[in-house]
Amino acid sequence: MEGFKSVFAGEDKIGSMLTKRIIPCLDILDGRVVKGVKFLGLKDAGDPVEVARAYDLEQADELTFLDITASFEKRKTIVELVEKIASNIFMPFTVGGGIGDVIDIRNILNAGAEKVSINSQAVKFPELISDSAKRFGSQCIVLAIDAKKTEAGWEVYINGGRTPTGLDAIEWAKKGASLGAGEILLTSMDYDGTKDGYDLDLTRSVCKSVNIPVIASGGAGKLEDFYECFVETGADAALAASLFHYEVFTVKQVKDYLRERGIPVRI
Numbered sequence: 001m002e003g004f005k006s007v008f009a010g011e012d013k014i015g016s017m018l019t020k021r022i023i024p025c026l027d028i029l030d031g032r033v034v035k036g037v038k039f040l041g042l043k044d045a046g047d048p049v050e051v052a053r054a055y056d057l058e059q060a061d062e063l064t065f066l067d068i069t070a071s072f073e074k075r076k077t078i079v080e081l082v083e084k085i086a087s088n089i090f091m092p093f094t095v096g097g098g099i100g101d102v103i104d105i106r107n108i109l110n111a112g113a114e115k116v117s118i119n120s121q122a123v124k125f126p127e128l129i130s131d132s133a134k135r136f137g138s139q140c141i142v143l144a145i146d147a148k149k150t151e152a153g154w155e156v157y158i159n160g161g162r163t164p165t166g167l168d169a170i171e172w173a174k175k176g177a178s179l180g181a182g183e184i185l186l187t188s189m190d191y192d193g194t195k196d197g198y199d200l201d202l203t204r205s206v207c208k209s210v211n212i213p214v215i216a217s218g219g220a221g222k223l224e225d226f227y228e229c230f231v232e233t234g235a236d237a238a239l240a241a242s243l244f245h246y247e248v249f250t251v252k253q254v255k256d257y258l259r260e261r262g263i264p265v266r267i
Contacts, residue, residue: 019264020230021061021237022251023215024244026051028067028097031081033245046245049084055244056089058251061266063089064185064215064239066117066144067097079111086112096144096185105132109140117185119144120158123165123172126179133180142215143181145169147202148189154202161189169202170209177210184210185239188218193242195221198229207234215239223249223257230263 026033026048033046048065055063065085067078082095095108096117105116116136122129122143133141146161147154147169154169173184186206188199196219203216213236216229220240229238243249255265 018236019266020235020258021215022226022254022265023062023064023237023239024055024060024251025064025066025217025239025241026085027241028065028078028081031078048081049088051245052085053088055251056091059267060091060251061237062092062094064094064117065096065113067095079107082108082111082113094142094185096142101128102132102135105136105140109136115140115142115183117142117144119146120163122176123156123158123167126175129176129179129181133182138180138182138212141181142183142185143173143176144185144187145173145176145206146187146189149199149202154205157189170205173206174209177212181212183213183215183236185215185217187239191219192217194219195243197221197225198233198235198238200228200232203229203233203235213237221248223254226254226258227261227263230258 028048033048033051052063065082086093092114093112094115094117095113096119099105099108099116099118100121108116118128118141129141129143146157148157156165156167156169156172157163158165176184184206186203188202191197191199198216198219203214207214215237216233216235217239220226220238220243226238229235244251255267258265259267
């Protein structure tokens with residue numbers, strides 16, 4: 001796991017600039033990759049092992065696997081599927097969904113993941129962040145935040161976007177970082193699947209509030225969206241799903257576009 005640490009933190013450098021990461025995401029439902037809009041209207045997008053292998057061949061920087069109904073259905077992430085995916089790829093791999101305790105985290109890491117993403121259970125029991133960071137290292141622990149715009153700011157939702165928490169997303173990001181999370185996966189529920197671009201205001205606000213890497217998620221629809229995300233927010237990585245699943249663009253096309261415009265990426 002330590003061998004991937006510099007990649008996770010975005011520390012591979014071109015000149016004096018930190019490289020930005022492009023991360024495809026597999027939302028898993030009933031053992032299949034799915035994608036919807038604003039967490040609704042889910043459509044099938046393929047077999048997860050085959051999709052993961054394709055992204056590995058495209059040289060994506062990382063892959064994120066989210067078992068999106070595990071927490072709501074109060075069940076564990078499908079460890080067997082994690083093992084299958086991990087055995088078919090060579091890039092860093094993050095798994096989330098249904099992570100309840102340090103035993104679950106250990107099982108997922110043993111199944112082949114390099115990082116574990118926690119969301120619902122971290123909100124309910126914040127000590128899970130600190131306990132798991134101490135046991136496995138902060139570089140293995142990703143705090144996932146699903147946020148929706150309110151009049152006062154952005155509210156954190158859990159259980160796959162079904163349950164509002166009353167937590168302010170910016171304050172929760174700060175607390176998560178202070179507890180030992182090594183990275184934040186920030187998803188805008190308002191922009192998710194819309195292809196209208198990333199939520200620049202939300203992402204910028206979180207990036208300014210923490211000193212750990214932030215992955216922007218939700219809304220990528222065109223090449224310019226990735227460029228704007230990196231230039232306007234300070235995000236360390238950009239995650240996308242439907243854009244890649246339905247072959248609107250390849251990971252390589254996104255990276256080539258960014259590199260041509262001065263954004264440092266791994267080729």
